[in-house]
Amino acid sequence: MAEPDRDTTPAVSFYGWEHEKEHREEWLRCLVDVLDSEQWLSHGNPQVSTFEREFADWLGRDHAVAVSSGSEALALTFEALALPPGGEVITPALTFQATAAAVIRAGLTPRFVDVRPADLQLDPAAVTDAITPRTVAILPVHLYGLPAPVDELARLAEEFHIVMVEDCAQAVGARTRSGPVGTRGVAACFSCGPTKQLSGPAEGGVIALDDAALADTLRALRHNGAAASFRHEHLGRNAMMGALDAAFLRHRLGRLDRENTARRRIAERYAAVFADDPLISPVVPDQWAHASPSKATIRLPHTARDTVRTALEHAGIPTAVHYAVPLHRQPCFADLPPVSLPVTDEAARTVLSLPLHAGLGPSDVGRIGEEVKRAVKEAA
């Protein structure tokens, strides 16, 4: 294969952090605000409580509890729910490790269920089959910024008197037909890590919910279990969001809707470029208008994926695989009973994520798309 001409082919980045330099003044303003406030304590910090209020209002829920990561958001939620120990939580295996680790950390058992072939989201039919008297919760993941079928799953949860918690880590701003992602579950957990849409040079997570008592428990748990000053009702842990992280996230929240619209347009452009290629299938929701894509995930013939990745790397196009090793095959979950998840296994062999961020212009998307098509043709 010919070497790319680095002078005429600028490399693109996967996450687009270099474009954040355009907002340098705003990021620095956040730092100055926190410095000048002279309030560095995370507990009771006005930046944190204001971010919580702004996030809850933006989403349309009564409460938001800011924590140190999306992983902690999930783990603290299951701890606060205090579901019967050993109960099963139905969740997909095509997700990040934190989804199921949170379940185990709360003394519960993940029950991995397959995704549906059309959009790789948790399959309500497979969930129905997996519900037993031991099932205590359903934990759908809105994968790749596409909405999981939470309306159907919420109906199942209601019918079987179990709770639904949403893992919204990848999908802040996505919508189902009935409303924003994160408004159907008893609690919805978001990540504000650097790879996610609502992020900054920071780590963080948010739990959105309507139950005031559960919100109080979560606020105590993130603060070493203290419900009042130095009165520790629970063991808890230190999972506070810091003042600077909150200031950064307040700034980013102010332009999130605009950026999500731009991302949606880029996803549509990718889909248009790939429309005439029978070997490439973008993973798309029922209607694009409802997604909040965080990467452009496509499916390839499974013999081609790794060759295509290498060819794209040579062309200066970074890619990622979400996820090559699904959770039912991860060493840390090896003690769980074996399950058969054919759609998940097939996806693990065939998915490829392409860069998708607001810094990509139409010509970047066109160039990446054409390189992908060429690499797939050569590899097939």
Ligand SMILES: *Cc1c(COP(=O)(O)O)cnc(C)c1O
């Ligand atoms: C990123 C992510 C998490 C964890 O969030 P962190 O902020 O990285 O701890 C959980 N679930 C999913 C699906 C994720 O993508």
